Amino acid sequence: MKESNAGDLTLTFRMNQRSDEKGQHSLIDPESMAFSMPAAGPAGEEAVQKGSCSKFGGTENFTPCSQTDITEFPAYITRDPGEAPSYCRKEVLDHAC
Structure with a gap:
């Protein structure tokens, strides 16, 4: 059983990243973006x-x-200053048949 906060937002996407000595440059593919925010309902998810x-x-x-x-x-x-922290992790795919 997974506990969930009513305000949870899950965002999945494909992203290309490159790093240099100053930081990280990220480019998200907008066509790959998918959202889930059950507490917001369909209209809220669309706005997000x-x-x-x-x-x-x-x-x-x-x-x-x-x-x-x-x-x-x-x-x-x-x-990012003025924003909530972003927790990023690689998705673990379940390949069970």
């Missing part, structure tokens, strides 16, 4: 998707090294 696509989709974003904490590689937390 539109906002996220306009903010992240199709535009390269830069995050300096000072705003990223590696938790358990390859998982990490990004702390």
Whole structure:
């Protein structure tokens, strides 16, 4: 059984990243973005998707090294000033038949 917070938001997407000595450059494929936020209902999920696509989709974003904490590689937390932390982890696919 998985416990869930009523305000949970799950966002999945494909992203290309490159790193340099200053930080990480990320480009999210907007066509791959999928959302789940049960407490918001379908209209709320659509609003969140539109906002996220306009903010992240199709535009390269830069995050300096000072705003990223590696938790358990390859998982990490990004702390952008003025925003809630973003917890990022690689999806584990279940290949059971």
